Amino acid sequence: MIDRPPSDGMGTAAISPAIAHSSVKTQRDTSSLAALPMRVAILGAGRGGTALLEVLHQIRAIEIVGITDKDASAPGLKRAQELNVPVYGVIADLLRDHTLDVVMDVTGDPSVESVLQQHRSPGTAIITGQASCLLWLLVQHESTLQTELLHAEKLAGLGSFAAGIAHDMNNPLQLILGMAENLAEETDLTTVHAQALDIIDAVKRTTAICRDLTSYSRRASLQQDGPVNINSKLDEALKIARYAVALQDIEIHKRYQPDIFVKGNPDKLLHVFVNLITNAVQAMEHHGTLTLETTAVAGATQVRVSDTGCGIAPEVLTRIFEPFYTTKPPGKGTGLGLYNIKNVIQHMQGVVGVESHVGQGSTFTLTFPGNPSRAERTPRTEA
Amino acid sequence: MSEFKSGFFVGGESCNGRVLIVDDEPDIRKVVRMTLQKAGYDVLEAENGEKAIETINWGENRLLLDVMICDIRMPKVNGIEAIAYFRENYPRVPLIVLTGFPDTEMATSLLRQGVVDYLVKPVEGEILKAAVGRAMEQRELARL
Numbered sequence: 137m138i139d140r141p142p143s144d145g146m147g148t149a150a151i152s153p154a155i156a157h158s159s160v161k162t163q164r165d166t167s168s169l170a171a172l173p174m175r176v177a178i179l180g181a182g183r184g185g186t187a188l189l190e191v192l193h194q195i196r197a198i199e200i201v202g203i204t205d206k207d208a209s210a211p212g213l214k215r216a217q218e219l220n221v222p223v224y225g226v227i228a229d230l231l232r233d234h235t236l237d238v239v240m241d242v243t244g245d246p247s248v249e250s251v252l253q254q255h256r257s258p259g260t261a262i263i264t265g266q267a268s269c270l271l272w273l274l275v276q277h278e279s280t281l282q283t284e285l286l287h288a289e290k291l292a293g294l295g296s297f298a299a300g301i302a303h304d305m306n307n308p309l310q311l312i313l314g315m316a317e318n319l320a321e322e323t324d325l326t327t328v329h330a331q332a333l334d335i336i337d338a339v340k341r342t343t344a345i346c347r348d349l350t351s352y353s354r355r356a357s358l359q360q361d362g363p364v365n366i367n368s369k370l371d372e373a374l375k376i377a378r379y380a381v382a383l384q385d386i387e388i389h390k391r392y393q394p395d396i397f398v399k400g401n402p403d404k405l406l407h408v409f410v411n412l413i414t415n416a417v418q419a420m421e422h423h424g425t426l427t428l429e430t431t432a433v434a435g436a437t438q439v440r441v442s443d444t445g446c447g448i449a450p451e452v453l454t455r456i457f458e459p460f461y462t463t464k465p466p467g468k469g470t471g472l473g474l475y476n477i478k479n480v481i482q483h484m485q486g487v488v489g490v491e492s493h494v495g496q497g498s499t500f501t502l503t504f505p506g507n508p509s510r511a512e513r514t515p516r517t518e519a
Numbered sequence: 520m521s522e523f524k525s526g527f528f529v530g531g532e533s534c535n536g537r538v539l540i541v542d543d544e545p546d547i548r549k550v551v552r553m554t555l556q557k558a559g560y561d562v563l564e565a566e567n568g569e570k571a572i573e574t575i576n577w578g579e580n581r582l583l584l585d586v587m588i589c590d591i592r593m594p595k596v597n598g599i600e601a602i603a604y605f606r607e608n609y610p611r612v613p614l615i616v617l618t619g620f621p622d623t624e625m626a627t628s629l630l631r632q633g634v635v636d637y638l639v640k641p642v643e644g645e646i647l648k649a650a651v652g653r654a655m656e657q658r659e660l661a662r663l
Contacts, residue, residue, distance in 0.1 A: 298620070299592070299620045299622075302619050302620040302621075303592050303619040303620055304619075305619070306619035306620070306639070306640035306641055307544045307546060307547055307619055307640060308546065309640065309641040310546070310547055310550055310619075310640040310641040310642065311546040311547070311549070311550050312641070313550075313641040313642075313643065313644075314550030314551075314553060314554055314641075314644060315550065317554070317643065317644045318553060318554075318557075318644075334546075338546065382592065384543070384593070384594035384595075385594050385595060
């Protein structure tokens with residue numbers, strides 16, 4: 137599972153969400169050139185242009201000044217609007233309006249070259265033809281690697297499910313075995329019928345465990361992102377998380393605003409929620425309160441996972457989203473959990489924030505842009 | 520929760536001894552009760568360690584309980600905590616662990632603490648009865 141390190145118990149640390157957010161964003165700065173972003177234009181908004189857009193907009197050191205395609209229905213144009221990237225109908229306009237560092241031509245259209253030669257500014261690098269094909273292949277490869285990494289981390293975490301699975305499988309098996317042994321000798325028909333029904337119920341429960349887990353452990357679907365009902369996804373994650381961590385002594389509060397949706401990959405979002413819940417419960421060491429909260433306010437949708445656990449020390453808090461950072465003993469954590477969460481949420485144009493007080497607990501907040509399907513409502517509480 | 524066979528108190532021949540099964544799953548308690556009652560045991564139930572401690576300290580159970588069968592993964596007071604309590608306060612009552620998750624390290628540690636048997640679910644009726652039989656022999660020896 138993911139690794140949220142325990143506090144070192146050195147005093148109380150109050151980390152404001154703002155600081156925490158900035159620590160997350162720091163992860164996105166891969167270059168000290170963040171203050172002088174590289175200005176890039178993308179020509180072509182088909183599959184290649186869309187893939188480039190998805191990757192480049194996550195990099196702080198790059199500013200996508202515009203994207204263009206002669207096909208107004210090209211998928212990259214719609215995506216660009218969602219990301220607030222200016223869309224141009226004519227290549228010449230895009231080249232004329234901006235001082236560009238790089239133009240990436242992924243149109244595959246040989247006639248574009250003459251337009252580029254005519255309108256390019258001196259000092260603008262142009263990536264076109266086979267070079268842009270190569271770039272697209274690299275981008276696709278990076279995307280595949282991220283998905284593989286997520287899956288690998290999920291499978292690594294499944295080991296911690298063993299105790300929970302064994303508990304939930306072997307209990308119904310014990311009932312089935314005991315009842316069957318009794319039925320072999322039982323002569324009273326009423327008892328036979330009642331025990332046969334008990335066996336059928338036990339088999340159904342066992343089947344449900346297998347269904348939940350096979351569904352969870354599969355590779356994230358490659359379908360286009362769609363609207364995901366956040367509240368039911370959180371409930372599903374609770375069902376899965378109970379295999380990894382003992383929830384029986386944890387008080388669970390659900391504060392769900394009804395009908396909240398965000399756009400994203402449902403499988404990846406489930407994985408994010410399972411990890412956040414598992415972490416929260418591990419931080420509480422068997423006893424405490426887990427609060428799951430969903431709200432839609434001021435044009436943003438928020439999901440909050442809070443615990444009353446040990447909290448995270450300030451010096452650790454700044455590093456928890458780094459890949460392979462873990463304070464767990466070797467073999468107990470991959471150090472990729474929160475890193476993957478950050479990637480999934482950023483891909484959804486969201487932000488992960490964390491507020492933690494040593495000895496009091498932590499709150500992880502996922503903030504997604506956009507409004508839910510319905511107007512704001514007062515959260516209702518389900519204890 | 521606690522049930523008594525009235526015959527037990529007069530030492531009826533049908534009662535081979537009193538067993539407490541501690542498990543949070545009603546199904547497990549039901550099956551263990553069924554199996555052991557057929558073998559002539561009086562069976563008490565508790566749904567977690569806390570209830571087990573209440574039960575063993577209640578009325579004449581303190582004196583008359585012969586064997587405990589205890590799960591490990593339970594809410595409130597879990598099996599490990601409950602077993603530590605019983606070993607300290609009732610060292611003469613033999614303990615059998617019946618768990619859904621086999622763990623060699625834990626089994627070794629528990630057997631060192633004096634647990635007489637470590638059974639993994641699903642356990643066959645004959646094996647369960649044999650384990651309880653061995654525990655009863657130990658209980659008899661402890662009474663001598």
